Amino acid sequence: MGKYIGQPIPRYEGLGHVTGTTRYVDDVSLPGMLYIKALRSPVHKGIIHSLDVSAAVNMPGVAGVITAKDIPGQNAYYATDQPVLVKEHIRYKGERIAAVAAVDEDTAQEAVEKIKLDIEEQAPVFDPFEAMKPDAPKVRPEGNLWEFNSGRRRVLRKGDVEKGFAEADEIVEHRYVEKMNDHAPMEPHVAVAYIDENDRLAIHTVSQARHFHLTQLCPVFNLPISKVHLIGGTVGGGFGGKNEMQCEHVAGVMALKLRRAVKFRLSRKEDLLYSTKRGAFVFDYKSGVKKDGHVTAHQVRGVHDIGAYHTMGEYAVEKQCLYLAGPYAVPNVWYDGHAVFTNKPVASSMRGFAVVNVTYASEIQMNLLAEAIGMDPWEIRFINAWRDGDTAPTQWKVVAAGLIESMKKAAEMDGIELPEHLKAMSSRRR
Amino acid sequence: MKEKGKGISSIGYATGFFGGADPNQAEISIKMDGTFDLLMGTSDLGQGCKTAYRQIAAEALDVPVESIALNNSDTDFIPMCLGAFASRATFVGGNAIIAACEDLKRKMREFAAPMLEAKPGELEIGDNKVFVKGNPEKSVGMADIGGASNFGGAYLIGTGAYIPPGPMSPDPKTGAMPLLSAAAFAACVVEVEVDTETGVVQVLKSTHAYEIGKAISPLICKGQINGGAAMGIGMALSESAHPYWPSVDFPADTLGDYVIATAADMPVEDHYEILEVPHPDGPYGAKGFCEMSSNAQIPAITAAIHDAIGVWITEFPTTPEMILRALEDKER
Amino acid sequence: MKYTLSFTLNGCEVDVLVKPNDTLLDVLREKLQVLSPKRGCDTGDCGACTVLLEGEPVRSCLTIAMTVAGKKVRTIEAFTSGEGKLHPLQQAFHEHGATQCGFCTPGMLLSSISLLEKNPKPSREEIVEAISGNLCRCGTYLEAVEAIEAVANGEGKE
Numbered sequence: 001m002g003k004y005i006g007q008p009i010p011r012y013e014g015l016g017h018v019t020g021t022t023r024y025v026d027d028v029s030l031p032g033m034l035y036i037k038a039l040r041s042p043v044h045k046g047i048i049h050s051l052d053v054s055a056a057v058n059m060p061g062v063a064g065v066i067t068a069k070d071i072p073g074q075n076a077y078y079a080t081d082q083p084v085l086v087k088e089h090i091r092y093k094g095e096r097i098a099a100v101a102a103v104d105e106d107t108a109q110e111a112v113e114k115i116k117l118d119i120e121e122q123a124p125v126f127d128p129f130e131a132m133k134p135d136a137p138k139v140r141p142e143g144n145l146w147e148f149n150s151g152r153r154r155v156l157r158k159g160d161v162e163k164g165f166a167e168a169d170e171i172v173e174h175r176y177v178e179k180m181n182d183h184a185p186m187e188p189h190v191a192v193a194y195i196d197e198n199d200r201l202a203i204h205t206v207s208q209a210r211h212f213h214l215t216q217l218c219p220v221f222n223l224p225i226s227k228v229h230l231i232g233g234t235v236g237g238g239f240g241g242k243n244e245m246q247c248e249h250v251a252g253v254m255a256l257k258l259r260r261a262v263k264f265r266l267s268r269k270e271d272l273l274y275s276t277k278r279g280a281f282v283f284d285y286k287s288g289v290k291k292d293g294h295v296t297a298h299q300v301r302g303v304h305d306i307g308a309y310h311t312m313g314e315y316a317v318e319k320q321c322l323y324l325a326g327p328y329a330v331p332n333v334w335y336d337g338h339a340v341f342t343n344k345p346v347a348s349s350m351r352g353f354a355v356v357n358v359t360y361a362s363e364i365q366m367n368l369l370a371e372a373i374g375m376d377p378w379e380i381r382f383i384n385a386w387r388d389g390d391t392a393p394t395q396w397k398v399v400a401a402g403l404i405e406s407m408k409k410a411a412e413m414d415g416i417e418l419p420e421h422l423k424a425m426s427s428r429r430r
Numbered sequence: 431m432k433e434k435g436k437g438i439s440s441i442g443y444a445t446g447f448f449g450g451a452d453p454n455q456a457e458i459s460i461k462m463d464g465t466f467d468l469l470m471g472t473s474d475l476g477q478g479c480k481t482a483y484r485q486i487a488a489e490a491l492d493v494p495v496e497s498i499a500l501n502n503s504d505t506d507f508i509p510m511c512l513g514a515f516a517s518r519a520t521f522v523g524g525n526a527i528i529a530a531c532e533d534l535k536r537k538m539r540e541f542a543a544p545m546l547e548a549k550p551g552e553l554e555i556g557d558n559k560v561f562v563k564g565n566p567e568k569s570v571g572m573a574d575i576g577g578a579s580n581f582g583g584a585y586l587i588g589t590g591a592y593i594p595p596g597p598m599s600p601d602p603k604t605g606a607m608p609l610l611s612a613a614a615f616a617a618c619v620v621e622v623e624v625d626t627e628t629g630v631v632q633v634l635k636s637t638h639a640y641e642i643g644k645a646i647s648p649l650i651c652k653g654q655i656n657g658g659a660a661m662g663i664g665m666a667l668s669e670s671a672h673p674y675w676p677s678v679d680f681p682a683d684t685l686g687d688y689v690i691a692t693a694a695d696m697p698v699e700d701h702y703e704i705l706e707v708p709h710p711d712g713p714y715g716a717k718g719f720c721e722m723s724s725n726a727q728i729p730a731i732t733a734a735i736h737d738a739i740g741v742w743i744t745e746f747p748t749t750p751e752m753i754l755r756a757l758e759d760k761e762r
Numbered sequence: 763m764k765y766t767l768s769f770t771l772n773g774c775e776v777d778v779l780v781k782p783n784d785t786l787l788d789v790l791r792e793k794l795q796v797l798s799p800k801r802g803c804d805t806g807d808c809g810a811c812t813v814l815l816e817g818e819p820v821r822s823c824l825t826i827a828m829t830v831a832g833k834k835v836r837t838i839e840a841f842t843s844g845e846g847k848l849h850p851l852q853q854a855f856h857e858h859g860a861t862q863c864g865f866c867t868p869g870m871l872l873s874s875i876s877l878l879e880k881n882p883k884p885s886r887e888e889i890v891e892a893i894s895g896n897l898c899r900c901g902t903y904l905e906a907v908e909a910i911e912a913v914a915n916g917e918g919k920e
Binding site: 002003004005006007008009010011012013044093126127128129130148149150154155156157158174175176177178179180181182184185207208209210211212214225229230231232233234235236237238239240242243268269272273277278280305315318319321322323326327335342344349351352353355356359360361363364367368377378381385386392393394395396397398399400401402403405406407408409410411413414416427 | 437438439440441442443444448449471472473474475476478480481484485486488489492494495500502503504505506508510511512513514515516599600602603604605606607608609610612613614615616617618619637638639640641643644645646647648649650652658661665669670671672673675676677678681682683684685687688690701703705707708709710714717721722724725726728729730732733736742744745746747
Binding site: 658 | 802803805807808859862863864886890891893894895896897898899900901902903904905906907
């Protein structure tokens with residue numbers, strides 16, 4: 001233990017929290033501030049043929065309306081094809097098409113409902129296995145499979161799985177299905193934007209990555225960083241959902257257009273339905289194990305439903321490669337991982353990103369392998385656990401391993417008496 | 431009927447951006463009265479980076495934590511943080527802070543040298559002062575350094591940055607990508623009770639061991655361990671944004687439909703311990719932590735359900751309907 | 763059509779102009795600048811808007827403002843005394859690590875304060891029941907229960 005590190009001191013902002021004085025973005029209120037509501041696509045897939053905002057613009061209490069043509073710079077903010085406001089091609093239900101700023105949210109919402117929208121609805125695809133078929137409706141022009149540097153799937157090949165299966169005494173095949181999650185932080189997405197006294201655009205933000213988001217926002221506003229600043233750093237929960245912006249870009253464009261302070265916040269309903277999600281995963285594992293407990297091979301096919309745009313969906317498929325075999329030394333690992341577009345909200349980062357998903361599958365698979373050879377589930381884990389110097393499927397060399405020690409401690413705390421030969425094991429040596 | 435079952439899991443988690451090269455910067459300056467301003471770009475979402483960062487700076491300078499003020503608010507003056515994600519903030523931000531503090535210490539030694547009639551190389555910094563090596567009585571306190579520098583035409587400010595090795599893309603043929611900042615580990619034992627009439631699963635007891643290199647801020651770690659458990663329980667048993675996935679029918683649009691854990695869903699008995707296998711590159715050996723605490727429960731709960739009712743349900747969330755259908759199928 | 767609503771807020775008489783469909787949460791946050799009750803869902807699911815109405819924890823997002831006419835409303839601001847002293851539960855939440863992002867904290871504290879006002883020595887089950895309507899995505903539940911138990915056992919009392 002150090003002098004100051006390792007001390008259980010209370011949280012820096014804890015007194016603010018317990019007195020209710022911590023300030024979040026929705027607590028920001030500025031003179032003359034307007035409220036924004038968005039017009040969102042009512043269809044899962046379609047083409048916008050016309051958009052008539054005149055009835056909204058002319059409604060009493062409405063200060064302004066923005067559409068794609070009002071974006072000062074590029075109408076894209078993470079993926080090069082993901083628009084701030086859709087001009088023509090809709091890819092998921094709830095995509096923003098226009099935004100209205102008014103004296104209050106009720107007035108803004110009423111104005112949104114007056115906007116005339118002519119959409120030609122098209123056939124969507126929701127099932128990633130359907131979307132992978134050659135004749136599936138295209139979510140995007142380039143097709144529904146993300147192109148990795150290894151082709152239309154992430155390839156990982158370590159060792160020789162066929163050899164591994166040949167050496168195995170038992171083979172277990174199993175499918176794992178993992179559905180979608182939402183971050184559901186207690187604080188929904190919100191942003192407040194205004195032009196400050198130095199003619200600079202200021203945005204109060206819930207962003208988890210403000211410098212990263214600055215580099216995305218400045219091209220949208222067509223402004224250098226010297227003209228834009230983001231104020232934040234105190235967020236009511238993020239869990240990966242606030243690595244992506246839902247409000248800052250729209251609020252900024254509106255503030256620039258109207259030169260008024262504006263607040264754009266998602267209702268909980270909008271946040272749950274339209275903000276980024278943890279996308280679904282399906283894993284098909286085929287694994288081999290010897291009677292002595294050594295896992296010889298994993299062959300994994302993965303399908304990740306990444307929704308309508310690629311932001312971090314394909315990164316998820318890459319990131320999970322490290323733990324395809326769990327934290328265990330398996331010599332032969334084969335993986336084909338697919339990132340598949342569907343007409344759904346965007347799948348992006350969420351706590352445990354992709355690793356929680358491959359961990360679920362690989363951990364249960366260890367139990368099934370143990371069952372197949374009649375071995376205790378602790379024992380199979382101890383035998384295969386990473387030691388220092390072992391190699392992960394991605395060829396990372398293990399440093400400062402701690403799995404065996406964690407298992408020993410958990411067993412001890414739970415009153416489980418592990419056999420001596422397991423207690424004698426260590427992460428420091430095989 | 432209520433059936434009890436026990437399940438285990440053991441997991442690892444990665445710190446840092448896959449592919450590496452995810453940087454952070456840090457800035458620390460001494461104020462007029464010898465307290466310090468620490469500027470960091472990391473957003474605090476409740477994961478506690480503000481608290482951990484102050485402790486790291488206090489340790490690096492050997493000054494009380496209370497004398498470190500932290501500001502992370504406005505991009506006009508906060509140094510770069512790529513983002514509060516990938517469990518990277520402590521590892522990358524912490525290393526940047528240590529670098530900034532070393533820079534500040536070097537400048538303080540140079541500034542204090544004439545005051546102590548010594549060469550900078552003969553000075554040490556510790557215990558809230560600058561002193562001559564081997565002669566701690568010959569010292570000048572931080573308050574005096576702060577006053578003398580700020581009012582004396584000097585600006586003692588330390589800056590630092592840290593970037594993990596990279597960037598590296600996976601090999602197109604093999605997927606090899608051997609870079610990684612650090613890996614942390616955990617093991618979990620869960621005891622559940624399955625109500626075979628309603629399909630409801632209650633987590634009765636959970637036991638966790640987390641190996642995280644170094645617990646910089648143990649009270650913060652406690653919050654992450656227990657808080658992550660709540661999210662793990664929700665993911666395992668009740669959270670589904672699109673319950674009929676891959677169909678988009680009846681998406682959850684209220685927190686009544688997107689069911690997260692409440693206080694009533696937490697195990698009555700909960701134990702945890704933190705282990706430390708120091709990482710050679712982490713700040714004071716810390717590996718990074720926070721995301722992983724919601725990972726271990728999910729497969730452990732699945733295994734516990736199997737132990738209770740003899741069925742492997744390998745889909746999450748494992749809802750009451752799925753439990754009841756599995757029991758029905760087992761009957762046939 | 764607007765009406766004057768008069769009620770007692772944190773011990774003070776207030777008069778404010780409201781619309782018939784304004785919720786108490788709208789009035790507190792937008793008209794009276796009392797910002798500690800939070801807008802987490804607006805449908806009564808999360809409890810971040812919890813206030814004490816005549817001593818009972820209620821969802822201010824589901825309470826029509828005009829129905830509190832003549833009644834006593836307390837938010838967390840009522841519990842920090844003029845000398846800057848905290849209620850024992852506020853101190854305990856802070857010291858036991860029962861806050862993380864802090865967004866749900868005011869609501870959860872009010873549910874806890876109300877519990878101990880009515881039931882100074884609650885069982886663990888009663889504590890869990892009292893805060894089970896305050897959703898916390900950061901998952902501070904176990905620390906909150908620990909803090910409430912500690913105060914019930916005398917921690918922080920003069």
